[in-house]
Amino acid sequence: MDTDVAALRKTCSDAMNKDPSFASSIIKVANEDTARMHIEAADRIARNEQHVIAAYAAMWIAAVLFLVFLWRRQQGLKGQIERLSKDLEAALKDEPAKAKS
Numbered sequence: 001m002d003t004d005v006a007a008l009r010k011t012c013s014d015a016m017n018k019d020p021s022f023a024s025s026i027i028k029v030a031n032e033d034t035a036r037m038h039i040e041a042a043d044r045i046a047r048n049e050q051h052v053i054a055a056y057a058a059m060w061i062a063a064v065l066f067l068v069f070l071w072r073r074q075q076g077l078k079g080q081i082e083r084l085s086k087d088l089e090a091a092l093k094d095e096p097a098k099a100k101s
Helices: 002-018 020-047 050-100
Strands: none
């Protein structure tokens, strides 16, 4: 199999070396095709905005979930502070009564 590829490559090289215009036309077509393929790929990527929209959506969802988490945590802390304040007031009211006894 390797010998077939080598023989074909030699045949192609010989043909390109015999006729410079043939070689330049092959190179021109290869360069044009490569450039065209790169441009088409860049256009497809530029037009395909779904991945960008999905990324922004994911970030917004993460931000909203984080804010909800913080809000719930803050509400819990406010409730805990309120309970501790009431416990402190009750303990301070009981303190003078115990001191008199």
